[in-house]
Amino acid sequence: MDAPQKNQELPPFVKTWKQFYRLLIFWLILLIVFFYLFTRYFA
Amino acid sequence: MSNTDWAVLIITLLAIVSYGVYKSRGAQNIEGFLLGNQSLPWYSVCLSVMATQASAITFLSAPGLAYATGMGFVQFYFGLPLAMIVLCITFVPIFHRLKVYTAYEYLEQRFDLNTRVLTAILFLIQRGLSTGITIYAPAIILSAILNINTTYTTLFIGGLVICYTVYGGTKAVSYTQMLQMSIIFCGLFAAGIVVVHLLPGQIGFTKAIHIAGKMGRTNAIDFKFDWNNQYTVWSGLIGGFFLQLSYFGTDQSQVGRYLTGASVSESRLGLLMNGLVKIPMQFLILLIGVLVFTFYQYNKPPVFFNSVELSKLEKSRYKPQLDSINQVYDNAFQAKQLELNKLDKALDAKDQNAIDRQREILKAADEQAKALKKSTTDLMLKNDPGADINDNNYVFLSFVTKYLPKGLIGLLIAIIFLASMGSTASALNSLASTSVIDIYKRLISKDGTDAHYLKVSRVATIFWGLICILMALYASRIGNLIEAVNILGSYIYGTILGVFLVAFYLKKVSGKAVFSAAVITEIVVCICGWQKVVAYLWLNVIGCLLVVILSLLLQQFSRQSSENQN
Numbered sequence: 001m002d003a004p005q006k007n008q009e010l011p012p013f014v015k016t017w018k019q020f021y022r023l024l025i026f027w028l029i030l031l032i033v034f035f036y037l038f039t040r041y042f043a
Numbered sequence: 044m045s046n047t048d049w050a051v052l053i054i055t056l057l058a059i060v061s062y063g064v065y066k067s068r069g070a071q072n073i074e075g076f077l078l079g080n081q082s083l084p085w086y087s088v089c090l091s092v093m094a095t096q097a098s099a100i101t102f103l104s105a106p107g108l109a110y111a112t113g114m115g116f117v118q119f120y121f122g123l124p125l126a127m128i129v130l131c132i133t134f135v136p137i138f139h140r141l142k143v144y145t146a147y148e149y150l151e152q153r154f155d156l157n158t159r160v161l162t163a164i165l166f167l168i169q170r171g172l173s174t175g176i177t178i179y180a181p182a183i184i185l186s187a188i189l190n191i192n193t194t195y196t197t198l199f200i201g202g203l204v205i206c207y208t209v210y211g212g213t214k215a216v217s218y219t220q221m222l223q224m225s226i227i228f229c230g231l232f233a234a235g236i237v238v239v240h241l242l243p244g245q246i247g248f249t250k251a252i253h254i255a256g257k258m259g260r261t262n263a264i265d266f267k268f269d270w271n272n273q274y275t276v277w278s279g280l281i282g283g284f285f286l287q288l289s290y291f292g293t294d295q296s297q298v299g300r301y302l303t304g305a306s307v308s309e310s311r312l313g314l315l316m317n318g319l320v321k322i323p324m325q326f327l328i329l330l331i332g333v334l335v336f337t338f339y340q341y342n343k344p345p346v347f348f349n350s351v352e353l354s355k356l357e358k359s360r361y362k363p364q365l366d367s368i369n370q371v372y373d374n375a376f377q378a379k380q381l382e383l384n385k386l387d388k389a390l391d392a393k394d395q396n397a398i399d400r401q402r403e404i405l406k407a408a409d410e411q412a413k414a415l416k417k418s419t420t421d422l423m424l425k426n427d428p429g430a431d432i433n434d435n436n437y438v439f440l441s442f443v444t445k446y447l448p449k450g451l452i453g454l455l456i457a458i459i460f461l462a463s464m465g466s467t468a469s470a471l472n473s474l475a476s477t478s479v480i481d482i483y484k485r486l487i488s489k490d491g492t493d494a495h496y497l498k499v500s501r502v503a504t505i506f507w508g509l510i511c512i513l514m515a516l517y518a519s520r521i522g523n524l525i526e527a528v529n530i531l532g533s534y535i536y537g538t539i540l541g542v543f544l545v546a547f548y549l550k551k552v553s554g555k556a557v558f559s560a561a562v563i564t565e566i567v568v569c570i571c572g573w574q575k576v577v578a579y580l581w582l583n584v585i586g587c588l589l590v591v592i593l594s595l596l597l598q599q600f601s602r603q604s605s606e607n608q609n
Binding site: 009010011012017020021024025027028031032035036038039041042043 | 117121124125127128131132252253255256257259261262263264266276306307308311312315318319322323326
């Protein structure tokens with residue numbers, strides 16, 4: 001497999017890299033919400 | 044430590060180093076030594092990147108920080124996933140496409156030789172000095188715990204890292220880091236389980252967090268915007284983003300890690316997985332600190348965790364004052380037990396009024412304990428103005444050595460060694476690659492054979508290893524060196540990030556403009572730092588923005604001058 005083809009390899013679980021980036025942002029938001037609830041619940 | 048712990052410690056360290064050496068065996072060339080022939084899978088990239096960032100102090104400080112102030116530190120990493128995305132979109136494809144060995148090599152292709160050499164030298168200065176501290180900081184703590192001279196722990200950590208990094212190059216670094224991180228995860232998980240197990244019978248996992256929460260230790264999030272508060276959502280997202288971007292994008296010790304990926308996809312996936320895992324991992328490490336805090340509500344902790352500093356005070360003329368502090372401290376601890384029992388009952392009965400009342404009482408008890416600790420550290424400073432009065436790094440290790448079962452103590456001490464070795468190995472490899480590729484091969488010997496550059500790379504690794512060990516040994520004579528190195532990093536990181544941002548996003552700016560901008564910025568940053576115009580962390584932001592703005596202005600000025608001449 002040559003270099004340009006390698007660069008176009010798709011990520012696992014999702015269809016495009018853009019979707020993976022969105023997933024990561026969604027994960028970050030989810031973590032912030034979880035930490036907020038954690039802080040509230042145990043305080 | 045028992046013989047079992049020593050055996051676990053030695054076997055763990057030797058097994059990991061042997062594994063790294065075995066996996067990286069065989070004929071090497073320069074590409075293999077510095078880039079691992081770009082053959083590693085994403086999970087190796089991910090664990091290697093994590094091991095490079097997580098120094099021993101990460102695993103010592105974080106639980107201690109949670110014990111002392113709570114879980115707010117987790118917000119420091121909020122910018123990391125965003126930085127990973129920018130890296131994957133911009134930095135990774137460019138570095139892979141151009142097949143560079145170092146990040147600074149790209150700057151010559153984009154600008155000119157001057158810019159490449161300037162940034163490479165700035166990196167060598169900063170990383171060369173800070174790696175000494177990466178070895179020294181855990182060495183001094185382990186010396187205090189194991190009762191061994193700092194020189195031996197420093198030589199042991201430094202010597203072992205030099206051996207496998209020189210032998211196996213970047214592959215040995217990555218393979219050992221993979222195993223190191225796996226053992227670190229297992230060890231911390233086991234420690235977490237044991238802490239819960241050691242709590243009094245009626246206190247389960249959830250109740251332990253409830254108790255810590257009532258005493259202000261579960262404050263994982265803070266939405267208030269406050270310039271003076273280091274850990275808020277906003278400082279984490281904005282400040283953390285810039286910090287992580289400059290670290291992962293321009294520091295060769297990290298760039299060298301993800302350049303070992305077999306393809307753009309493998310490097311990307313490794314970084315993105317780091318973005319997914321890093322925050323939960325940090326959260327769990329802090330949670331262990333919170334559980335240790337609850338444990339110490341039922342088991343009397345020392346008034347100060349650094350036993351070396353405490354014993355110095357006990358032997359001084361301030362012993363009578365220390366004794367009276369200890370007396371008050373003991374009485375306060377006994378009184379607190381009654382209040383904790385009341386809180387326990389209130390939690391079982393779900394009586395909110397009683398919970399609120401006990402919360403206030405226990406917070407006051409916590410403040411009293413802090414005040415007694417402050418009185419102790421004041422005495423320490425009176426006795427010895429150079430005394431180390433921050434005991435955060437000692438909280439977790441002190442707990443480990445005193446309460447954990449045989450075998451697990453050895454494993455957790457091994458984790459501290461492993462974490463130190465992981466980040467030191469990456470640093471040595473990056474220092475060698477930058478010295479050889481950006482300086483030696485480019486300026487001194489352009490036409491050497493592959494074997495020659497491989498030999499020089501090995502010599503450079505040994506050279507930097509020895510420099511770092513010397514720095515670590517010398518560090519014990521300069522009390523404030525850790526802070527001095529952090530300040531030096533802030534003088535340099537901003538300028539380098541600014542140069543890279545101009546390279547990637549301002550295509551019209553030439554090498555001449557960015558080089559002049561970087562030199563002027565470095566002078567301005569040095570003056571600002573020297574005159575203490577702002578707190579040193581802000582020098583990163585000033586450096587980065589100034590390079591970008593000055594580059595644009597100088598480019599515009601140069602264009603207008605040439606138009607006028609025409």
